[in-house]
Amino acid sequence: MVGNLPMKRTLLKFLLGLALLPLVAVAGDPALNGRWRMDPARSTALDGWTAMDLVISADGSKVSLRHDMTWHATKVTATNPVDTAQPVEITDFFRVDQRHMAVYARPKAAAQVSAAWLDNGRTLRVEAQVPLETSQGDTTMRLYQEYRLLEGGTELVLIELHSTRSRPLVYHFTKVPEEAAKK
Amino acid sequence: MKRLTFSLTLIFSAAAGLRGADAAPAAPAREAYVMHFDSDWKIASGLPEKVMLIGLQGLANRTAPRFYIVHAADFPWEITGPLKEFYERKHGVHFTELKTAEEALATFARYSKGYVVWDPAVMPTMNVAYTIAGLEDAVVVTPALIPLAARHGLKPIDDLRGRYNGQTDAQIYTDAKSRYWARCSHDKLMLMGGHRGDIRIPGIADWGVREKMFFHDLSANPIHADELALEKQFFSELNPGGTIFGWHVYGKDTEEQHTTLISTYGLKMEGLQSLPNLSFNCQIGFTPGFKFTNHHHVTSEQKLTAQAKVYLSFVQSDGIGIGVWTKPGRGRIPLAWGAIMGWVHFSPAALEYFHESATPADYFIGGLSGPSYMYPNHIPANRFGLLMQEASDLMKVLDERIFEIMDNSAADGNVGNAELTKETVDRYYAAFPDAAGFINGYGPARTRDLRDTRPLISYDYYIDPRRPREEVTADLNELIALNAKRPYFLLVHVRESNDVNSLVEVIKQLTGPVEVVPLDTFMKFAASNQTYVTRYQHPDDPKHFKGY
Numbered sequence: 153m154v155g156n157l158p159m160k161r162t163l164l165k166f167l168l169g170l171a172l173l174p175l176v177a178v179a180g181d182p183a184l185n186g187r188w189r190m191d192p193a194r195s196t197a198l199d200g201w202t203a204m205d206l207v208i209s210a211d212g213s214k215v216s217l218r219h220d221m222t223w224h225a226t227k228v229t230a231t232n233p234v235d236t237a238q239p240v241e242i243t244d245f246f247r248v249d250q251r252h253m254a255v256y257a258r259p260k261a262a263a264q265v266s267a268a269w270l271d272n273g274r275t276l277r278v279e280a281q282v283p284l285e286t287s288q289g290d291t292t293m294r295l296y297q298e299y300r301l302l303e304g305g306t307e308l309v310l311i312e313l314h315s316t317r318s319r320p321l322v323y324h325f326t327k328v329p330e331e332a333a334k335k
Numbered sequence: 336m337k338r339l340t341f342s343l344t345l346i347f348s349a350a351a352g353l354r355g356a357d358a359a360p361a362a363p364a365r366e367a368y369v370m371h372f373d374s375d376w377k378i379a380s381g382l383p384e385k386v387m388l389i390g391l392q393g394l395a396n397r398t399a400p401r402f403y404i405v406h407a408a409d410f411p412w413e414i415t416g417p418l419k420e421f422y423e424r425k426h427g428v429h430f431t432e433l434k435t436a437e438e439a440l441a442t443f444a445r446y447s448k449g450y451v452v453w454d455p456a457v458m459p460t461m462n463v464a465y466t467i468a469g470l471e472d473a474v475v476v477t478p479a480l481i482p483l484a485a486r487h488g489l490k491p492i493d494d495l496r497g498r499y500n501g502q503t504d505a506q507i508y509t510d511a512k513s514r515y516w517a518r519c520s521h522d523k524l525m526l527m528g529g530h531r532g533d534i535r536i537p538g539i540a541d542w543g544v545r546e547k548m549f550f551h552d553l554s555a556n557p558i559h560a561d562e563l564a565l566e567k568q569f570f571s572e573l574n575p576g577g578t579i580f581g582w583h584v585y586g587k588d589t590e591e592q593h594t595t596l597i598s599t600y601g602l603k604m605e606g607l608q609s610l611p612n613l614s615f616n617c618q619i620g621f622t623p624g625f626k627f628t629n630h631h632h633v634t635s636e637q638k639l640t641a642q643a644k645v646y647l648s649f650v651q652s653d654g655i656g657i658g659v660w661t662k663p664g665r666g667r668i669p670l671a672w673g674a675i676m677g678w679v680h681f682s683p684a685a686l687e688y689f690h691e692s693a694t695p696a697d698y699f700i701g702g703l704s705g706p707s708y709m710y711p712n713h714i715p716a717n718r719f720g721l722l723m724q725e726a727s728d729l730m731k732v733l734d735e736r737i738f739e740i741m742d743n744s745a746a747d748g749n750v751g752n753a754e755l756t757k758e759t760v761d762r763y764y765a766a767f768p769d770a771a772g773f774i775n776g777y778g779p780a781r782t783r784d785l786r787d788t789r790p791l792i793s794y795d796y797y798i799d800p801r802r803p804r805e806e807v808t809a810d811l812n813e814l815i816a817l818n819a820k821r822p823y824f825l826l827v828h829v830r831e832s833n834d835v836n837s838l839v840e841v842i843k844q845l846t847g848p849v850e851v852v853p854l855d856t857f858m859k860f861a862a863s864n865q866t867y868v869t870r871y872q873h874p875d876d877p878k879h880f881k882g883y
Contacts, residue, residue, distance in 0.1 A: 197803050199810070200778075225586075226747050226879070252802075253810055254779035254795040255817060259875060287783060287795055287867045288818040316816035319809040 180210040180236075181273040183305035188325035195323040200251025206310070206325055208276075208299070213237035215267060215276060217299075219246055234267035234278055241265070245282050247295070248312070248323065258283040258290055274301040367401055367615075368442060369419060369430040374407040376534045378455050383477040384436050386453075386461060387484075389537060390468045390475040393544025395443040396614035402443060403430065403615045411609045412538070413661055414685060418616075421688045425622050440474070440487040449492035450474040450484040458535070459507045460495040462527050462550035465540050466515050467493055469547040505561035508551045512565070519549040521574050526593070528552050528584035529608040539581055542613035542681075548580065555596040556588035557883070563596075570600040576721070578707065582608040591880055594710050595744040599883060601718030603707035605677055616682040625687055629734040630695050632669075632853045635771060638788075641860040643821035644848035647811075648857035649838065650774060650794075652703065652739055653831035664835030666694035668842065671854035673739055674699045676729040677707050686733070698853050700774070701730040702739030710742040711759045712872070713882065723766035736771040737854055738763070740791075743777060744882060745872075751879030753780040753793075754872030760784055760791060772858035774826060783867045790861040794828040804837050808844040815847050820866045824857065 190204040198204060205220040218231040230246035245263035261283035268277045276299040284291050294315035301308055308325040370388065375381025388404070395402040403422070405415045422428040433439045451473040453464035464475045473492045476484050481491075499507045525543035527550050529536055543550055553559075553566040570579075579602055583593035597604050633639065651659065652673030659665065660672075678686045690699070704711050706725040714722065730738065740763065745751045753776050755763075763773055764786050773791040775782050780793035795814055798807055814825060829838065842851055852860065861867070 197801075197806050199799065199802055199806070223747075223750065226750050228750060252778055252797040252799060253814055254781055254793065255814070256781065259873075284817065285781070286814075286817050287781065287793070288820050288823065289868045291817055291819070293817070314813065317809055317813040319805070 179212075179273055180215065180269055180276060181301055181305070182210075183327075184208050184274075184276065184299070184301050184308070185210055186330065187328040188308050189328050191324045191326055196321045198248070199253075201248075204248065204323070205328070206308070217278075219248065221248075232265070232278075234265055234276075236267045236269055236276075239264060239266040242280075245280055247282065248321070254287055256285045258285045261290075270298075271300075275299065365427060365429060367403055367422075367428050367430050368433050368439075369403045369405055370433045370439060371405045372407060372410075374409055376530075376536050378458070378533055378535065382535055383455065383480060386465075386535075386537060386540070387474060387476050387480055388436060388439055389540045390465060390473075390544050391439060391443050391447070392612075393469070393541035393614050394446040394472055394474070396541065396618065397446065397545055400428075400615045400618040402439075404611055406538075406611060410538075410611075411536070411607065412611055414688070415611055417661060418612075418685055418688055421684060421691075422619065425687075426619055426684070428619075436480075436483065437486075440483065440489075444474070444484075444487040444489060446472065447474045447489060448472040449490045450476045450481070451492050452476055452478060452481065452494040452496055454478075454496045454499075457495075457499050457507075459504055459552065460499055461535070461537070462525075462552060463495055463499070463507065463511045463515075464493075465525070465527070465537075465544060465550040466511060466519065466548070469544040470515060470518050503561070504553065505559075505565055508553060508562075508565055511551075512549070512569070516549050516569075516572075518547070520547050521572065522577050523548050524569055524573060524577065524579050525550040526552065526579050526581035526583065527608055528582045528587070528593075531584065531586045536609040538609035538611040539607070539613060541611075541615075542580065542617075545614040552584045552587070554584060554587040555593040557592075559587065566596070570597070570602060573600070573602060575601065575718070576603070576725075578603045578605055580605050582606040589747060589880075591743045591747055594708060595713055595880070595882055598710040598713040598744070599715070601715050601722065603677075603705065603709060603722075605707050613681050616678075616684060617680070619684050621683050621687050627686075627690055627699075627732060627734045629699050629736075630693060630697060630853075631734075631736070632698070632856045633859050635736065635769075637859065639856065639859040639863055641822040641824075641864045642848075644850055645815050645821070645823045645825055645845075646857055646860050647825045647827065647842070647845075647849055647851045648854045649827050649829050649851070650700070650739070650854060651829045651831070651833075652700075652741075652777070659831070659833060659835060660689065660692075662834065664839065666696045667835055667839050668851055669696045669698065669853040669856075670829070670835070671698045671700050671737070673702050674733060674735070676701055676726065676733060679729055679732055696853070698855060699733060699735050700737040700739050700854065701726060701733065701735040701770075702741070704740050704742065708741075710744040711740060711763070712742045712756055713744055716762075719762050720766060723763070727767055727769070730767075730770070736769070737858060738767055738770050738773050740773055740775045741777050742775075745876070745878040745880060746778070747879040750877070752872065752876040753778060753782075754870075754876055755782040755791075757871040760871060763791070764789070771855060772862070774854070777828060781870050782872065784869050784871075785862060785865045785867075788859075788862045790858055790865075792824060792826050792858070792861055792867065794826050796825065797828045798830055798833055798838075800830050800833045804841055808841050811841065812844075812846050815845065815849070818866075821848070822860065822864055822866055824861045824867060826857070 203222040207218040241262035312321040453460040525548040776794035784791040
């Protein structure tokens with residue numbers, strides 16, 4: 153029995169390696185990283201914002217989705233940190249849409265958020281159960297997002313569905329060159 | 336967005352309002368003159384002549400309504416044309432057209448004692464010149480217009496060229512304060528803000544000149560500490576119940592900052608800086624026998640029971656004159672209108688014109704937050720009761736039962752919160768015992784209450800006129816889905832210049848059992864079944880601007 157232990161460990165490592173292989177294989181495409189600028193002409197109308205930048209940075213399974221929002225002189229930054237390896241809880245989960253609707257993030261409540269790489273790492277899928285406050289009290293929205301890197305790596309499309317909305321929200325982005333993004 | 340006054344004290348002001356509706360009108364002018372303005376307000380081209388003519392209007396209208404201006408179709412206030420026709424039709428005013436500045440000076444130079452020169456390269460000199468114009472009966476000219484003034488026999492009274500070169504706005508207005516403020520009105524102050532850059536639209540300057548106001552464009556932004564300190568001096572030296580006319584300066588500070596500051600002193604805000612013809616309008620009263628009669632759809636005592644459906648009601652609050660009153664579609668859906676209550680004092684014919692042309696679907700409400708535009712969370716407790724008594728008296732004159740509140744002191748457009756504290760809500764319920772209910776917000780808000788049979792409902796949605804209608808439809812349907820209990824009370828703010836016809840098409844695309852009802856009916860239904868959560872401003876609510 154004792155003599156078989158190394159062999160079992162080797163087998164376990166092998167199986168673990170096999171299990172992790174798909175994750176390694178579908179890690180995010182590096183081209184997704186960086187600053188993306190929304191193209192208003194090709195996007196769902198922003199309500200309550202005049203401009204939006206999306207800053208994506210992936211580190212292993214962790215992906216930071218930062219939103220740099222502008223409304224005239226006012227600037228707001230909000231980040232949703234997701235993880236493709238495990239579900240996470242995010243307080244004040246940021247939604248781009250509908251600043252002109254009385255639909256608020258429920259105070260101190262966390263959204264349950266899962267994420268996964270699809271399409272050989274060219275698409276990031278995010279699914280969230282978002283706790284909200286409306287005029288009638290607390291409720292929850294099921295939200296589905298896909299961040300799709302388009303051919304060439306310089307354009308990105310974000311498609312968002314809500315369990316409470318029959319019309320998808322579609323935002324087109326163009327990559328901001330690295331040097332310009334530093335300014 | 337907003338409005339103006341006459342009064343020396345709050346009590347006088349309210350009494351004047353009551354007089355306005357009950358007594359015989361001021362004697363109408365039988366003869367008057369009119370000019371038609373184009374849309375060129377550029378400093379480098381059309382502005383200097385308009386600055387001169389608007390100032391001249393204030394002098395010409397000092398003792399009688401003699402000079403009226405009709406603005407271009409794209410001017411922010413759309414009513415100048417219809418109101419001129421109203422004066423002709425209801426008051427027998429005969430207007431003679433003046434086609435040029437030369438003709439205007441030939442007609443009205445006799446009301447002036449000379450001219451004051453301002454320098455377009457130092458724009459605050461325009462405001463200093465207007466202040467001097469009111470005090471000295473001066474025509475306001477740029478150097479290029481001096482020959483024109485001289486041709487009509489006018490002599491120089493003052494010349495601001497060079498006096499303020501290289502000085503900051505705070506330095507300029509500090510000097511002007513030391514020279515002129517003591518002789519200016521201490522009931523009214525002119526905030527000549529609005530556009531920066533290459534245009535200005537000082538449409539309200541006639542009123543400031545007529546009433547001998549001090550003109551300025553100081554900032555209420557804390558980053559401009561010296562300007563803010565000077566403006567606080569002015570506010571602290573105004574008489575109690577005083578009014579700030581005009582509008583804040585775009586780019587220097589925000590509407591929220593300025594209105595917060597004004598409210599902190601218990602003063603009233605009446606706008607905009609472009610509001611035209613007040614020096615004329617204030618002198619023509621209501622037609623004999625006229626009485627405001629609102630289109631109420633329910634009686635005060637009536638009780639309604641809400642059904643299991645979505646009740647939708649629309650409100651247009653940005654001052655009727657800059658709204659969609661004259662555009663096609665009005666009357667197709669019930670729409671509540673935020674009348675500018677202060678016009679009882681300084682533009683009664685405009686209010687009469689709106690009431691005369693109202694359809695049964697048009698319903699007038701009081702506001703905004705007080706007798707004029709204010710942020711109630713910041714009104715000093717010892718001023719609140721007097722101000723709201725003035726507002727309540729105006730509501731009675733205007734036959735209004737619902738009062739609109741707005742407090743964006745902690746907001747910047749869509750960021751922060753627009754909520755009322757519980758203390759503020761308590762004060763409103765106490766101050767307006769006869770009101771059928773209250774509405775709150777500009778953008779969406781979440782202050783809600785129901786006391787006895789009187790709801791306080793905040794806007795659940797704000798329609799930006801530029802938002803595609805299919806997205807508006809989707810937004811409203813999403814709100815209906817998120818607020819799944821029935822009845823659901825969905826109050827919608829329709830921003831100025833929205834197209835009513837397009838709203839009709841939106842309504843057709845809404846899902847569920849939706850009924851669009853007039854605001855007074857909406858409030859009665861909302862009182863019958865509180866499916867909305869009582870809520871006030873919470874300490875943890877996000878604040879964009881923390882105040883002064």
